[in-house]
Amino acid sequence: MPVATIEWTDGKLCLIDQTLLPNELRHIECETVEQVWEAIKVLRVRGAPAIGIAAAFGTVLGIWDSDATRYSDFKEELDHVTDYLATSRPTAVNLFWALARMRDTAAAHQELPIPALKDRLLAEAQSIRKEDQEICRAIGRHGAELIQDGMGILTHCNAGGLATADYGTALAVMFTAREQNKKIHVFADETRPLLQGARLTTWELMQAQIDVTLICDSMAAQVMREKRVQCVIVGADRIAANGDTANKIGTYGVAILAKYHQIPFYVAAPTSTFDMTLATGEDIPIEVRSDEEITEPTGKRIAPIGVQVYNPAFDVTPAELIAALITEKGIIYPPFESNLKILFQK
Numbered sequence: 001m002p003v004a005t006i007e008w009t010d011g012k013l014c015l016i017d018q019t020l021l022p023n024e025l026r027h028i029e030c031e032t033v034e035q036v037w038e039a040i041k042v043l044r045v046r047g048a049p050a051i052g053i054a055a056a057f058g059t060v061l062g063i064w065d066s067d068a069t070r071y072s073d074f075k076e077e078l079d080h081v082t083d084y085l086a087t088s089r090p091t092a093v094n095l096f097w098a099l100a101r102m103r104d105t106a107a108a109h110q111e112l113p114i115p116a117l118k119d120r121l122l123a124e125a126q127s128i129r130k131e132d133q134e135i136c137r138a139i140g141r142h143g144a145e146l147i148q149d150g151m152g153i154l155t156h157c158n159a160g161g162l163a164t165a166d167y168g169t170a171l172a173v174m175f176t177a178r179e180q181n182k183k184i185h186v187f188a189d190e191t192r193p194l195l196q197g198a199r200l201t202t203w204e205l206m207q208a209q210i211d212v213t214l215i216c217d218s219m220a221a222q223v224m225r226e227k228r229v230q231c232v233i234v235g236a237d238r239i240a241a242n243g244d245t246a247n248k249i250g251t252y253g254v255a256i257l258a259k260y261h262q263i264p265f266y267v268a269a270p271t272s273t274f275d276m277t278l279a280t281g282e283d284i285p286i287e288v289r290s291d292e293e294i295t296e297p298t299g300k301r302i303a304p305i306g307v308q309v310y311n312p313a314f315d316v317t318p319a320e321l322i323a324a325l326i327t328e329k330g331i332i333y334p335p336f337e338s339n340l341k342i343l344f345q346k
Helices: 033-041 048-063 071-086 093-108 116-145 170-179 197-209 218-225 250-261 338-344
Strands: 007-008 014-015 026-029 154-155 185-189 210-217 229-235 238-240 245-248 267-268 314-317 324-327 328-332
Touching: 007 116, 007 245, 014 048, 026 033, 026 048, 026 170, 026 185, 033 048, 033 071, 048 071, 048 093, 048 116, 071 093, 071 116, 093 116, 093 218, 116 170, 116 267, 116 324, 116 328, 154 170, 154 218, 170 197, 170 229, 170 267, 185 197, 185 218, 197 210, 197 245, 229 250, 245 250, 250 314, 328 338
Parallel strands: 154 185, 154 229, 185 210, 229 267, 267 324
Antiparallel strands: 007 014, 014 026, 238 245, 245 314, 324 328
């Protein structure tokens, strides 16, 4: 990434406001937990890993001015802050994973004086960010093994540095392949209704000087038919124990198209995105967002007033459509249910 997506500076959380890209690169500073909640809710910060990191630092902001002198009182405030942040978005499991990690850290160090415990929580949030950077690089290394020189790659939504603390997940594979001097060409779906592919993915790939072509979501089938694409790589917001994967709306359709055209469909995600408490994707909560994202995508109405709208932000791709899962631990192939069980037992 040419610029850091998310940083902690002078007691503030500094974020790129992704709602303004690609027309404006602006950083915003969050000084309160309410500002972090708002940034997550309205997608100023987005992408499952980045949401988790933001929530960890948001937890620190929420408890930093606590006057508690006893752990029991501090814990009550901490629980209130983490419960509040958990209401920002429902689908990306990294949000809940990071909040649970912050609560567990406090519990494990409850013997510390409260000022020292606050410092320990800040250190934990910084560790989550640093670990994500390392994870992104590892995902890139493993995934690049699947990429051959001259490949065309299709991706949907944005799973790059903007969605993480570093290289991203799906885009990490492409960045690493580029570093290995493999010539690749990426086709980026625009990803309606919020156009994360058009606004964010193309911007990142162009910054990295990777050949990229923007296409409408409805063009993916034709591009595959013309044999311009040899694999599909996407990110994920939550993966169930059987390998079913929730990702940005439209991903399921891309996976079906890839299956029909006999093109491997890969999902790149850190192990923190796996939710082994959910047996299948049917149990993944799907966020439904506002009508205006569809009826007024650029602030100008494009649909009749009063029309009914359904706007799910995610869909679930069944495991049988996925050729492999690319993680920081390596590449996981079917059967996912048994192989994931082995991975997490280790």
